[in-house]
Amino acid sequence: MSQTASLAASDLKQLASEVLSRARKAGATDAEAVVYEGDEFAAKVRLGQVETLKESGSRAVGLRVFVGQRTASTSSSDFSAESIERLVDGAITLAKITSEDPFAGLPEPEEFGELEGDLKLYFDDVMEQPPAERIEIARRAEAAAMAYDTRIQNSGGADFDTATGHKIMMNSRGFAGEYRRSYCGFSAVPIAIDEKGGMQRNYWYSNSRTTKKLESPEEVGQEAARRTLSRLGARQVKTQKAPVVFSPEIARSIIGNIFDAANGDAIYRHATFFDDMLGKQVAGENITVVDDGTMVFDGIGGFGTSPFDGEGLPTRRTVLVERGVLTNYVMNTYTARKLGMKSTGNASRGLAGNPGIGAGNFYLEPGTLTPEQIIGDVKDGLYVTETMGFGVNLVTGDYSQGASGMWIENGELAYPVEEITIAGNLKEMYRNIVAIGNDLVFRGSSAAPTMRVEGMTIAGA
Numbered sequence: 001m002s003q004t005a006s007l008a009a010s011d012l013k014q015l016a017s018e019v020l021s022r023a024r025k026a027g028a029t030d031a032e033a034v035v036y037e038g039d040e041f042a043a044k045v046r047l048g049q050v051e052t053l054k055e056s057g058s059r060a061v062g063l064r065v066f067v068g069q070r071t072a073s074t075s076s077s078d079f080s081a082e083s084i085e086r087l088v089d090g091a092i093t094l095a096k097i098t099s100e101d102p103f104a105g106l107p108e109p110e111e112f113g114e115l116e117g118d119l120k121l122y123f124d125d126v127m128e129q130p131p132a133e134r135i136e137i138a139r140r141a142e143a144a145a146m147a148y149d150t151r152i153q154n155s156g157g158a159d160f161d162t163a164t165g166h167k168i169m170m171n172s173r174g175f176a177g178e179y180r181r182s183y184c185g186f187s188a189v190p191i192a193i194d195e196k197g198g199m200q201r202n203y204w205y206s207n208s209r210t211t212k213k214l215e216s217p218e219e220v221g222q223e224a225a226r227r228t229l230s231r232l233g234a235r236q237v238k239t240q241k242a243p244v245v246f247s248p249e250i251a252r253s254i255i256g257n258i259f260d261a262a263n264g265d266a267i268y269r270h271a272t273f274f275d276d277m278l279g280k281q282v283a284g285e286n287i288t289v290v291d292d293g294t295m296v297f298d299g300i301g302g303f304g305t306s307p308f309d310g311e312g313l314p315t316r317r318t319v320l321v322e323r324g325v326l327t328n329y330v331m332n333t334y335t336a337r338k339l340g341m342k343s344t345g346n347a348s349r350g351l352a353g354n355p356g357i358g359a360g361n362f363y364l365e366p367g368t369l370t371p372e373q374i375i376g377d378v379k380d381g382l383y384v385t386e387t388m389g390f391g392v393n394l395v396t397g398d399y400s401q402g403a404s405g406m407w408i409e410n411g412e413l414a415y416p417v418e419e420i421t422i423a424g425n426l427k428e429m430y431r432n433i434v435a436i437g438n439d440l441v442f443r444g445s446s447a448a449p450t451m452r453v454e455g456m457t458i459a460g461a
Contacts, residue, residue, distance in 0.1 A: 012037060013178070015079060016170040019063055022088045024172060028065040028095070030106050031172045032311075034351055035061045038165035039127065045138040046157035055131075062351030063087055067095040071104045075351040103337040106311070111333075111343070112175040113314040114307040115294060121301040122180035123210035126162050129184070134160040137217045138186050144221025145190035151232065152225055156189030156201055175312035182209050183303075186217065188224040192232055200231035207443065209300050227385075230406065234416035236461040237407055243381035244422055244456045245374055245408065248439060250384050251448035255364045257426055258289050259446075261394055262320050262328070263357050264335030273397040273427055274326060283324040283430035286367065291330060292317040293345065293360025297442065304361035304445030310349035315360055318344045324431075332357050364448040367436030371450040374435045376411035382458055383408055384422065397426040421459040429453050 016033040023031035037059040044052045061084070062075040072094035076087045142158035161184070168178040185207025192200050204224035206215035246254055266272035274282060283289075293315025295302040306315055311333055318328050331339065332347035332355045348358025375383060388402035404418035437450030 012166070012168050013170075013176075015061060015084075016168050016176075019061060019084060019088065020170055020172055022084065023063060023065050023091065026088050026092045027067060028092060028172070029068055030066040032064045032106060033061065033170050034349070035059075035168045036165060036351060038163065041131065041134065041162040042159065043131070043135045043138060043161075044157050044159045045135060045142055047155055048139060048143065050135060051157060053131075053135075060351050061087065063091050064354070065091040065095050066105060067092065069100040069102060069104050070095045070098045071101065071354065072098055073352045073354070103334055105333075106171055106173050107313060107333045107343065109173045112173065112312045114177045114312075115314055119179070119294075119301040119305055119307060120296055120299055121209060121305060122164070122182045123212075125211045126182040126184045126209070127164055129162070129211050134162065134184075134186075137214075138188075140217035141186055141188040141221040141224070142190075144218040145188045145225040145228075146221075148190075148222050148225035149192070149229055151192045151194065151229060152190045153193050154191035154199075156191055156203075158186065158188040158221075160184075160186040169308070169312055171312060177308050177312060179307050184208060184211055184214065186214070186220065188221045190221075190225050190228045192225075192228045194232040198232065200228055200234070202227035202231060205443070209303075213298075213300060231404070231416050231418070234404060234418040236419050237382075237417050237458065238461050239457075239459045241455055241457055243378050243408075243434075243452055243454050244458070245378065245381060245383045245450065245452045246448075247383065247385045247405070248437075248441065248448055248450055250387055251364070251451045252444075252446045253387065254426075254429070254451075255289060255448045256362065256446055257392055257394070257399075258320060258430070259291065259330060259359050259362055261397075261426070262326065262330055264329045264331035264339055264341075265357055266394060267329050268335060268338045272394050274329075277326050278329065280326060281324050282326045282427070283321055284433055285324045286436060287321055287324050287430060287433060288319065288365040289321040289363070290317065290319050290365065291344075291346070291360050291362045295361045302361040302442060302445065304359055306360070309343075309345045310347035310355045310358070311343070313343055313345045313347065316345045318346075330357055330359070359445060361442065362446040363440060363442070364436065364451070366438050366440035366449045368438055369435055371437050371439055374437055374450055374452050375408055375413065377435065378408045378452070379410060381408045381452075382406075382417065382420075382422070383413060387422075391423075392426070397428075399424050399426050399429065417460075419460070423457045423459065424453070424455075429456070
């Protein structure tokens with residue numbers, strides 16, 4: 001097979017088909033091939049000057065084979081005939097020396113499928129935009145941040161990134177699917193200095209699948225500046241128990257632990273505080289958490305949207321927690337078999353290795369309160385805008401992370417705080433979410449609105 005700088009879609013499909021055919025002839029009882037081709041661009045500007053500029057293209061093929069109930073996988077970025085032969089031979093050789101696994105295997109043929117119609121995942125304008133225009137957007141965002149206030153005297157830079165990808169999947173049980181994705185986004189990171197010489201930095205960003213939906217560079221730069229300035233003069237607070245209001249950026253990570261706790265792999269290993277909790281109350285009745293790989297927002301596919309999952313099953317909407325009750329685990333075919341259940345279409349995989357479990361568009365359903373109303377109900381408490389470290393134990397639910405944000409006094413954001421730790425237990429935290437905001441906005445594949453948790457421990461001075 002000849003190598004070219006870029007292969008047509010028909011050539012990529014032919015490659016996947018050829019890899020499958022060779023695997024079957026070499027002794028595989030079942031096989032699955034994934035072919036990926038993509039382009040990336042990244043530019044970083046600092047103080048108006050281009051600091052780094054990267055442009056790259058990549059392509060690769062992955063093969064997963066089954067020899068009875070033995071499995072192995074290989075991958076390669078070389079599409080030559082000799083490399084494809086080594087890819088297939090390597091996978092078959094590895095499979096023959098691995099242990100048998102009674103739960104291994106592709107999904108059943110009737111389970112395969114994909115969402116119909118255009119999910120609006122790919123837009124040509126992302127790659128058509130000239131590099132000079134991308135760099136200028138980053139430059140404008142940084143300039144807007146620098147011009148916002150005299151206390152902003154330095155910059156961590158501003159960047160602009162684009163990526164496109166084309167994925168093709170085929171297997172020996174008749175599934176064949178493909179889709180393209182595009183992404184573009186930019187950010188600014190200003191640095192502010194107060195009168196005592198203390199420095200703070202923060203950032204803001206805009207991203208989309210199409211350049212037409214990106215926010216104004218000036219608006220993004222100014223928002224980054226506002227967020228940076230709000231940190232100046234930060235101090236510690238005394239150790240206490242108090243309400244904690246989580247900004248949307250932090251709330252989504254708190255809610256994201258629900259996905260990890262309901263992960264079928266963690267369930268069958270009994271390594272989660274959701275073990276044996278299916279059908280039971282795990283959060284307050286105001287909590288409904290959804291994973292939905294089918295979402296299209298205002299004519300644009302979500303960052304977690306795709307027509308099929310990493311095994312060729314159609315993506316779907318799964319309610320994990322409904323009015324506080326754990327209603328579903330999230331599973332791929334392997335974990336579902338171990339649990340005696342059915343896959344939820346959450347298989348995720350790269351080119352090599354067995355499928356993992358990944359989210360689609362994962363979110364906490366919004367409430368009716370504005371963020372101002374949620375903060376306004378707090379006499380003394382913490383508004384968290386950043387957390388640091390990895391302080392979550394999924395087995396016990398224990399939660400402890402470094403944090404910074406704003407202290408709330410009499411319903412108002414009073415002053416910035418830092419060098420504190422917030423702690424609790426997720427099992428209690430999910431039951432103590434007493435207020436949920438109406439400000440659900442997807443800036444990635446997961447999202448949550450502002451939310452308030454009662455009675456957390458804040459460790460400070």
